[in-house]
Amino acid sequence: MNGELVPKEWDELKDDKKAKNILTFGLSFDEFFHTSRWKSAKEIRNKLEVTHEGIVDVRRARKHTLVSEYEAF
Numbered sequence: 878m879n880g881e882l883v884p885k886e887w888d889e890l891k892d893d894k895k896a897k898n899i900l901t902f903g904l905s906f907d908e909f910f911h912t913s914r915w916k917s918a919k920e921i922r923n924k925l926e927v928t929h930e931g932i933v934d935v936r937r938a939r940k941h942t943l944v945s946e947y948e949a950f
């Protein structure tokens with residue numbers, strides 16, 4: 878093998894590159910450069926999901942804060 882990719886690995890690499898292009902196409906300039914350091918499409922997707930949606934506890938806390946602010950108004 879001498880470090881060469883077999884056809885299956887080559888196809889997986891091409892698919893990952895396509896997925897990375899799709900994921901980064903709609904990002905702002907800053908977000909694009911932030912995601913460029915991540916290696917795989919799966920890693921980019923997971924990080925963007927947490928960044929934009931937050932984890933469940935963060936969303937719950939954010940909702941609670943907004944409701945409290947609204948009730949205090």
